Amino acid sequence: MGEACLFFNIPNDGVIINWQRKFKAQGSAGLQHKPKGRPKSMTYKRAKKKSTKPLTREEELLLENESLRMQVDYLKKLQALIQAEEAKQNKKHKPYMN
Template sequence: MTKFSKEFRMKLIKEVEQGESLNSVARKYGVGGATLKRWYSNFSHGGTKQLVSTKKHYTQEFKIYAIEYRWQHDLSYRLAAIELGIPNDGVLHQWEKRYLECGVSGLLTKKKGRPPKMPKKPEPPKRDLTREEQLEAEIAQLRMENAYLKKLNALVQEREKSKRKTK
């Protein structure tokens, strides 16, 4: 959820398009001048769609492309973000910083949240059982069920005996 609604942003942009200055509209509504300037640039470059764009996931290839595009065309972060449809130029700055510090691996998407405490057990490879092995497995399963039912029956009988003694 954004702090300012789409309708509010459009209202401010319409006032700027009607001839008021960016700074006067920003002061009038209590919005930062740089914020309004970014909204206006996004709107003038990509319309309403880019104004309210909130895309949050980008591929590693797109991040590299965005950084190289900025370098090749010698653009500011703001202009490069506007041309590439990135809603906030600070994101592009963070990508470039990580790229320069860690290389391509710094642009990989990282999993969020706490890592699991217990490592996952690797699953044993499944193989097709022969008919004899299937029958042996079924016999073992039936023996376990039989032993469980005997134990359950013994516990139930023991509980009934204790109820009779207490009465």
């Protein structure tokens, strides 16, 4: 076994002993590569393919409505952040009064 370790650059005899034990117990299937670690549990959802048929007027209006709502929400959030930053600046520059 020592000669085989040297010839095949195997770090120690224990590796070969483990291979022999697996082969005796399971046959050649025991020597197959098995991935280690946790399996990937997250699956990625693919985006739905766009249909080739044109949208109805109602579907177009619903999409536009959704887009406009997102824009309004974004602008509201931006305005709130600006006001919070201004309040923070005013609080810093305001002299302490007793």
